[in-house]
Amino acid sequence: xxxxxxxxxxxxxxxxxxxxxxxxxxxxxxxxxxxxxxxxxxxxxxxxxxxxxxxxxxxxxxxxxxxxxxxxxxxxxxxxxxxxxxxxxxxxxxxxxxxxxxxxxxxxxxxxxxxxxxxxxxxxxxxxxxxxxxxxxxxxxxxxxxxxxxxxxxxxxxxxxxxxxxxxxxxxxxxxxxxxxxxxxxxxxxxxxxxxxxxxxxxxxxxxxxxxxxxxxxxxxxxxxxxxxxxxxxxxxxxxxxxxxxxxxxxxxxxxxxxxxxxxxxxxxxxxxxxxxxxxxxxxxxxxxxxxxxxxxxxxxxxxxxxxxxxxxxxxxxxxxxxxxxx
Ligand SMILES: [Zn+2]
Numbered sequence: 001x002x003x004x005x006x007x008x009x010x011x012x013x014x015x016x017x018x019x020x021x022x023x024x025x026x027x028x029x030x031x032x033x034x035x036x037x038x039x040x041x042x043x044x045x046x047x048x049x050x051x052x053x054x055x056x057x058x059x060x061x062x063x064x065x066x067x068x069x070x071x072x073x074x075x076x077x078x079x080x081x082x083x084x085x086x087x088x089x090x091x092x093x094x095x096x097x098x099x100x101x102x103x104x105x106x107x108x109x110x111x112x113x114x115x116x117x118x119x120x121x122x123x124x125x126x127x128x129x130x131x132x133x134x135x136x137x138x139x140x141x142x143x144x145x146x147x148x149x150x151x152x153x154x155x156x157x158x159x160x161x162x163x164x165x166x167x168x169x170x171x172x173x174x175x176x177x178x179x180x181x182x183x184x185x186x187x188x189x190x191x192x193x194x195x196x197x198x199x200x201x202x203x204x205x206x207x208x209x210x211x212x213x214x215x216x217x218x219x220x221x222x223x224x225x226x227x228x229x230x231x232x233x234x235x236x237x238x239x240x241x242x243x244x245x246x247x248x249x250x251x252x253x254x255x256x257x258x259x260x261x262x263x264x265x266x267x268x269x270x271x272x273x274x275x276x277x278x279x280x281x282x283x284x285x286x287x288x289x290x291x292x293x294x295x296x297x298x299x300x301x302x303x304x305x306x307x308x309x310x311x312x313x314x315x316x317x318x319x320x321x322x323x324x325x326x327x
Contacts, residue, residue: 052303065295102137138151155242187203188203191321195219231323242263277297
């Protein structure tokens with residue numbers, strides 16, 4: 001880490017300058033000094049949006065050609081080893097700067113944004129993407145970014161375009177449809193209460209998920225880690241279970257939205273020619289904002305195709321009941 005990459009520092013001890021305030025300042029500075037980011041932000045003026053009502057839920061499609069690199073990213077081990085890591089501080093573009101948070105994470109502006117105010121939060125070291133060692137940081141970042149942000153995580157086998165470098169992302173609060181649906185009383189079903197943590201799911205939602213809600217960080221972290229262990233045991237693999245997670249802190253409580261997955265990309269992603277559908281679901285997409293870098297997919301995706309993709313890449317309801325029951 002060179003001091004050249006540091007825009008400002010945040011350690012939580014100076015209450016006069018909050019992390020959201022620093023993040024807003026960073027975005028403003030970077031948009032004026034870094035042409036690639038300015039171009040990325042300007043491209044949001046021309047992205048097209050289309051809402052697709054599905055069975056029991058609806059999604060928003062975003063036609064965003066700037067995301068082709070991320071959606072189409074080769075994330076196999078050989079491709080990853082063969083490229084310089086774009087999240088390592090030493091490889092950042094010279095104009096890119098970040099907020100050093102707790103001397104452990106660097107809050108950076110994402111130059112290919114999906115949102116106005118889209119941040120990538122990278123670990124200062126080149127260490128593998130893994131949530132267990134950083135569950136604490138996840139909750140801390142959501143807390144410090146506050147109610148106007150959602151922090152999200154994509155597992156290394158499940159949507160992270162840099163599975164070799166630990167990172168989170170942050171989006172403006174409410175930009176991902178599941179955030180709204182998660183508070184819809186008609187959908188919410190409490191499965192269990194453990195200590196101060198309420199474990200819920202959403203019914204009739206086209207994909208199966210787990211919500212964790214708690215005002216207490218330690219209990220929440222413990223329940224979350226136990227659930228991951230149960231998922232790992234059930235999936236029978238040593239690696240981290242495939243998962244996408246959103247986390248927010250509002251009204252003095254955390255909410256985590258867990259999407260356990262069975263696969264990263266649907267079969268149609270790998271088809272040739274006309275049959276190919278370039279949808280590569282990560283946290284944002286499975287949360288209901290599907291990014292389509294090609295216009296063909298933006299126009300052609302039907303409710304039936306979306307329902308099929310969600311079913312194909314998500315765990316079934318029985319798996320949710322089983323892992324919640326055993327944790
Ligand atoms: Zn790296």
